[in-house]
Amino acid sequence: MALFWGAVGLVCLVLLLRPRGSGFGLPCVIHSLTGLYCPGCGASRALASLLRLELYQAFRWNPLLVVLLPFALFYLVWGSVSWVRCGRNTLDDRIPSKLLWVLVAVVVLYFPLRNLPWWPFVLLQPTSV
16 A cells, blocks of 8 residues: 555656646557547646646646546545555445446546537647646
8 A cells, every 4th residue: 555655656746846738748649549639638737737736727638637536536545544444445335336337428428528629628628728
């Protein structure tokens, strides 16, 4: 568990120290091959902007990540504390499978919606402000 949180800290440090508007510097394979924005396009730049407390810019890089990140962090913290206290993640038993299917549906629908060339869908494309 300590290794996981150490890796999270290292990723945060790398993102925080990178220049504004850059993430890990790895190009998206889907965008490179097709010209389409995948659900993860702009995610590392959004994380870097969040670490700099630039919420609006992070939202412009990847709105879905900004919306789902608090829930993911809650899950990771709860799971870590639960693992230390009980030896397993007790939150997994409480998450209904329907919620997970809704999350999958949202991510799958996000892919084509962020590639539509009309307003308001163009607001979902990664953009620097």
